[in-house]
Amino acid sequence: MASSVSSALATANRTGGSASPSSDAATIAGNFNQFLTLLTTQLRNQNPLDPLDTNQFTQQLVQFASVEQQLKTNDRLDSLLTASKASAAATAAGLVGQTVTADGTTAALAKGSATWTLTAARAATRAVLTITDAKGNVVATQTKALTSGSQTYAWDGRTSTGLAAPDGTYMLKVQAVDATGQSVTVDTTVTGTIESVDVTGSEPVLSVGGRSVPLSSLQAIGGPASGA
Structure with missing residues (x-):
């Protein structure tokens, strides 16, 4: 019985956003049914003069309830991530044709090419x-x-x-000096018009003036950012 509980808890601890919720739920259900079978069998066959410790049963039932709750939480997180990605894609698509300013330190490498x-x-x-x-x-x-x-x-x-x-x-990252050894400021901010949006990856990537710019690197919409 204890091994069934340990197996279920180990499964829950390994569960993440990329794991299979249906597979984990099936495993928990199987372990839980096994636990109940063992519990009822032991209760029927216990020695009346030396009854089993009911506190232990209660604690393990609480552990299973906690595991089931964690699996449900993971399912909901998956749904939230999916909805968030869809929302970001819709937002990015609505920016096509807009003039934007982006943090030029970040660029997307695609087909062996990235430009800044x-x-x-x-x-x-x-x-x-660097x-x-x-x-x-x-790298x-x-x-x-x-x-x-x-x-x-x-x-x-x-x-x-x-x-x-x-x-x-x-x-x-750029660190530059001139002929006298003095530091030279190198700006990587980019301003341009969004020509298209690629939503196939985990984050929408904008095409700005022929460059690939992640949506998260936008600083301003409609012109240069203040102080840029």
């Missing part, structure tokens, strides 16, 4: 460009010179080890 627009306050003789993935891990670095003004930096998706990085969202 860099605007240097003045020429930089040495700029270190690309990190969504988890903050450094590639490059050192190059930057001219004054706006320019495009394209990444072919190759990591520092020469391997192809998987498609996804990546961030670019």
Whole structure:
């Protein structure tokens, strides 16, 4: 009986948003029925002079109730995530044709290509460009010179080890200095018109001036953000 309870609790603890709720629910139901069978069998065959501890039965029933509640919570979270994704897709679709300003530090790598627009306050003789993935891990670095003004930096998706990085969202950090060693400000904010929206991924990706921009990186709609 105790092993059935432990098995059920272990199943619940492993349950997450990506797990199969129907499979977990079926497992819990099977364990619960087994538990009840063992319980009633022991009650029928217990020694009247040495009855079983009813507190233990009660505690285990409470544990099963808690497990069932957790499974229901996971089901509801799945529904909320689905609804949230649908809402974000609808919002993004309604932005097509709008002029927006986005945080240009984030770009989507697709088919081995990701681009950023860099605007240097003045020429930089040495700029270190560091690309990190969504988890903050450094995947590639490059050192190059930057001219004054706006320019495009394209990444072919190759990591520092020469391997192809998987498609996804990546961030670019730029640290630049001029010929005298003074720090140079490099702006990555992008302003443009949304041409289309890709909703096939976990987050809608906007096409702004030929660039792929995640919806979450928008800063303003209708023009440049204040102070940009």
